[in-house]
Amino acid sequence: MAPKVLVSDKLSETAVQIFRDRGIDVDFQPDLGKDKDKLAEVIGQYDGLAIRSATKVTEKILANADNLKVIARAGIGTDNIDKDAASKKGVIVMNTPFGNMITTAEHAIAMMFAVARQIPEASESTHAGKWEKSKFMGTELTNKTLGVIGAGNIGGIVCDRARGLKMKVVAYDPFLSEEKADKMGVEKVELDDLLARADFITLHVPFTDATANILSRENLAKTKKGVRIINCARGGLVDEEALAEMLQSGHVAGAAFDVFAVEPAKDNALFNLPNVVCTPHLGAATTEAQENVALQVAEQMSNYLLTGAVENALNMPSVTAEEAKVMGPWIKLAGHLGSFVGQMTDEPVKAINILYDGVAAEMNLAALNCAVVAGIMKKFNPEVNMVSAPVVAKERGIQISTTNQDKSGAFEGYIKVTVVTDKRERSIGGTVFSDGKPRFIQIKGINIDAEIGRHMLYTTNEDVPGIIGTLGQTMGENGVNIANFTLGRAGAGEEAIALLYVDEPVPAEARAKLAETGLFTQIKPLEFDVV
Template identity: 60%
Template sequence: MTKPKVLISDKMDPNAARIFQERGCDVDVITGETPEELAARIGEYDGLAIRSSTTVTPEILDAATNLKVIGRAGIGVDNVDIPYASGKGVVVMNTPFGNSITTAEHAIAMIMALARQIPAADARTQQGEWPKSAFMGVEVTGKTLGLIGAGNIGSIVASRALGLKMKVVAFDPFLTEDRAVEMGVEKVDLDTLLARADFITLHTPLTDQTRNILSRENLEKTKQGVRIVNCARGGLIDEAALKDLLESDHIAGAALDVFAQEPAKENPLFGTKNFICTPHLGASTTEAQVNVALQVAEQMADYLVNGGVTNALNMPSLSAEEAPKLKPYMSLAEKLGSLVGQLAHGNLDKISIEREGAAADLNGKPITGAVMAGLMKQYSDTVNMVNAPYLAKERGLDVREIRHDREGVYHTLLRVTVETSQGARSVAGTLFGSEAPRLVEIFGIGIEADLQGDMLYIVNEDAPGFIGRIGSLLGENGINIGNFNLGRRDGGGEAVVLLSVDQPIPQDIVQKACALEGVKVVTPLAF
């Protein structure tokens, strides 16, 4: 039997090559090649192990005729075209937890550096000054740390901060009260965190929902004299607003390890008073580099030799026999999860996935994974059916799988219910012709709709004239309606409209729709 062949194309701990060999793979270590050189070579390999230097483009993937798996030693996969890799049938893996402690410790180091102004004091002392009176620091003991993101890294930061005798408040949509108690932190909403925190540290991925989470508006809500740390992702903070508020002394200090544009060889923040920065060093320790190298080698070898899948970003855990039967159900499940995630407001506490009819006899784990992937994609751009259940568990979200033997109106039915701080929300769907996913109920109102592309969800009073008003508004603004789906509780009561449209609806049109007579809720959707 021919051994799988792996290429390590970036500098990596030598033990990674040893693990590949011990586990039955042939391995070559060839680093520093140009994209053209890599494309010419990659066709002979089954696996590609990379760090951040190699960029896996469509051109390289087109040349990778035998490639089965790409392993990224680290968490970020910005240098891999994952959708294109998926289309090529290439599994993409990362090692999301190998550098967690290292990144958390860097955040704590930044907090201490801000508190005592260490970089500035060091620079002036080494210039021959003795500026003792110029640097009056603050203690961290007794101060409140605001944690934005309470996942794996955030929870480690919380633990370290508690050891420093800080108080910790945390904002995370998936953090439950029980998990907060277990971590020793107080769960709060974002506005409360901004108002109370003496230090703020971010530990959340960059998504459409988290981009500029510390916007100018939110930065202005912070406590006078706050100090801000970001060792997560660039783009979470409005850098121009941060500069202005540092210069006005509203913010006492800021420390960034990441920037919106990297490498950040130029940035308006450079030279701003009370500003500290490092060149994306969060994962840069000897221990972390060893850990991620060993983990990626173990994961890739396990997949190539045994078929095991760990930390895959684009592949569910499915057997070859189950996949064809489960595929349409997983599509339905992901759409329902995405729908309820886009519409349910407030902190999530519990989620129930119910299967009845033909769906009750299927393997529920992939279906649950698909629901969670759809739900949590609102908050993370790397979530999928493999890692979504783990991320939910990490945040203490109570996930329940319920199987009903009964068969109702539909021969098969999936129902997704989330319980939030603002109450329970439920959606349900079925398969038409055993293949086509279709929504059949939303928040207790019967409605049939295909969840696809750009859509608009509207709750309005059931009264004459509304359909004409919304149709006119969209038509006057050049927005074409693909499908118009209606549902209502009772005549003259609350009605629901689901519109499919040909392009995303601009925010100003959403606001105009909100102002229409009888409208209660307007939410753009995307599938």
């Protein structure tokens, strides 16, 4: 059955056609997002939800989204999606951060020109029949210092355009390396240095705990007299009340804002002040950008629903279509390894340690980690998946660590998962053979070669004669067919293990019969999600 996607906001017909061309069953209802009750009523029918800003994806709506796998926002901001609730529900949240980068950067440059030359006020004056040429004395951008707060995708484009305008560019971004700054032709500085030197300051950071009110009253006071401030990023980055006071005092010469702390902005401290340019969140409002993000959201959702590729996800590691093809068997293996130790562990998990060796260490470890953790967490919550698992683990206070190393054994690569509790450590290793099938290759340090089936039985015993016969006879007497039988031991006469792949679950009576023999120290039925 084809995946089913709901488009609940206005998206271009070209984007909707992409879904159809890819074989997706798409339901285009561009006004449905405004009716939250109706959306909550029908959302359970869909695998994907494509939105813009009108649709509000709340916890209440997600509670009914039993089949939903992905929400994709055509645009950068996802404030209208309850991402915590989506993660707990196991729903991937995507955005399209690249489709409107150039448009947003160009708007910031346009706003900088507008405030430098007082264009809106001069235009209004001229329309009114005045000719106030001497009133609107501007300032050149050439040779001025532009302070860029946030030199990521959009900020980087602004830096490039500003250098083309012959401006000196200084950038504050904790994640910007000196090498990247040199390549961009900008000077990497600390925030206080930027504030003290910049003639113009433009912001290009997301709204987070670290960036909220980054231009506070205190930081605004550190700016040089006559500075002009541009914000086309997110509302809440600047103390608007303090900025208004500094505009009135003359310390700040001008400001240009496309975003505000409260939107829609009907009343704001910056309104009606001299040399303040305001636009209604137009950063991405060009025909090209709107079409780009719509097409991008359709491609991303189709890729995920059809191939498992994860692009621009906010609550899940990205996995390209190429990675998805190569990593598919390894993601299955990671899930099986997690499931094994999860099913074997009855006490609370304190830590999960994951070792990647050889080719496995060269893969997308973040995605593999999610698969391992999901496998373990299914013991506690059968509905958990790769998206929700890290959230569940964090809520339980479980520490997750990874180690990767070069090829160190007979296999081209393998994964070893160790679960730590207050009582013990339990580990299992596995690999993927050339046939693409995952295998268990080590349990408790004992080497094995076990095919993984839906129904399995794990036993431990002292290495003595008669174990194989007892297991075979007991399964036969209870009508259980053995598809694969794997043995391993630490050494002659030492601890030994057996792993049986069987065609149906081993009944309780058969397990009780094995226990009565006194030969086994552990008898554990296991179930794996094998397709």
